[in-house]
Amino acid sequence: xxxxxxxxxxxxxxxxxxxxxxxxxxxxxxxxxxxxxxxxxxxxxxxxxxxxxxxxxxxxxxxxxxxxxxxxxxxxxxxxxxxxxxxxxxxxxxxxxxxxxxxxxxxxxxxxxxxxxxxxxxxxxxxxxxxxxxxxxxxxxxxxxxxxxxxxxxxxxxxxxxxxxxxxxxxxxxxxxxxxxxxxxxxxxxxxxxxxxxxxxxxxxxxxxxxxxxxxxxxxxxxxxxxxxxxxxxxxxxxxxxxxxxxxxxxxxxxxxxxxxxxxx
Numbered sequence: 001x002x003x004x005x006x007x008x009x010x011x012x013x014x015x016x017x018x019x020x021x022x023x024x025x026x027x028x029x030x031x032x033x034x035x036x037x038x039x040x041x042x043x044x045x046x047x048x049x050x051x052x053x054x055x056x057x058x059x060x061x062x063x064x065x066x067x068x069x070x071x072x073x074x075x076x077x078x079x080x081x082x083x084x085x086x087x088x089x090x091x092x093x094x095x096x097x098x099x100x101x102x103x104x105x106x107x108x109x110x111x112x113x114x115x116x117x118x119x120x121x122x123x124x125x126x127x128x129x130x131x132x133x134x135x136x137x138x139x140x141x142x143x144x145x146x147x148x149x150x151x152x153x154x155x156x157x158x159x160x161x162x163x164x165x166x167x168x169x170x171x172x173x174x175x176x177x178x179x180x181x182x183x184x185x186x187x188x189x190x191x192x193x194x195x196x197x198x199x200x201x202x203x204x205x206x207x208x209x210x211x212x213x214x215x216x217x218x219x220x221x222x223x224x225x226x227x228x229x230x231x232x233x234x235x236x237x238x239x240x241x242x243x244x245x246x247x248x249x250x251x252x253x254x255x256x257x258x259x260x261x262x263x264x265x
Contacts (some may be wrong), residue, residue: 005085006152007149007153007158007159007162009196009206010145010149010193010197011146011159011254012162013140013196014145014197015145015162015166015168015170015191016166016184016189017170017189017190018138018139018141018142019138019142019166019170020050020184020186021041021104021134021138021186021194022135022138023170023171023174024105024108024130025108025134025138026038026039026041026119026131026134027105028043028109028112029108029112030186031109033112033218034124035123037122037123037128037131038094038127038131039131040128040133041132041135042131043087045131045132045133046135048136049120049135049139049140049143052143052219056143057146057147057150057151059135060073060151062156063130065216067207067208067210067211067217067218068206068208068216069151070205070207070211071154071209072208073147073148073151073206073208074078074147074201074203074204075201075205076144076148077148077149077197077198077201078198078201078202078205079196079201080144080145080195081193081194081199081200081201081235082142083194084190084197084199085194085195085235085239087190091187093243093244093250094247095244095250096245098187098209112126112127120245121225125214128225132151142163145158145159145163145197146162146163147159148250149200179212191239194239195232195236195239196232198232199228199232199234199235200231203227203228206221207219222254
């Protein structure tokens with residue numbers, strides 16, 4: 001039951017974050033270059049992502065034994081989670097600017113207005129390709145989260161359905177507002193998703209280490225699923241500590257003397 005709740009929460013929040021960024025790109029193309037081409041690019045990207053999700057999910061679920069599957073998906077989740085946490089820590093420590101959806105929309109709009117006109121298959125090719133690329137790249141992380149959570153919880157349909165619901169909610173909200181959803185606390189959501197991915201990733205990766213034991217059985221955590229919230233809390237504590245110490249580390253001067261730098265005579 002805990003895995004199912006974690007599945008829904010992580011997939012929904014991650015999908016909201018990525019869908020907001022994809023929506024910004026599509027709206028910029030649609031408002032400046034034409035909605036037909038922007039929607040065509042979006043549809044092509046969604047079709048490619050759906051096919052990839054079905055193929056990869058089936059392959060993982062049928063080709064790997066349970067422990068090896070847990071190790072694989074746990075490692076993937078941990079990698080993605082640590083990437084999201086790294087960004088959140090740098091933003092929280094003031095080392096990296098927070099993501100601003102309004103600024104991203106302005107940048108995309110400016111690029112769309114300055115691009116030349118090229119028509120292929122009755123579509124504005126710039127709007128089509130940018131929408132296709134933007135939606136596909138933003139969706140790839142959602143696909144990996146859907147596949148990894150879905151296969152580990154043996155419920156890929158629920159994971160995929162959750163992602164679709166999140167994307168539809170974002171799209172409806174954006175087009176009702178007629179502007180990018182800059183008020184959504186995207187940076188906070190990314191932080192939360194990073195914690196979820198890191199927590200579940202650690203849980204499944206360690207359980208999957210049983211693949212290297214003689215019987216190949218999964219390692220059972222003390223407390224079973226109750227270990228997951230403990231791991232999430234531990235990653236939260238580590239991340240808050242890093243946010244506090246990162247500015248001081250960044251301000252520390254390089255101790256290497258100039259004449260010891262590689263390549264300096």
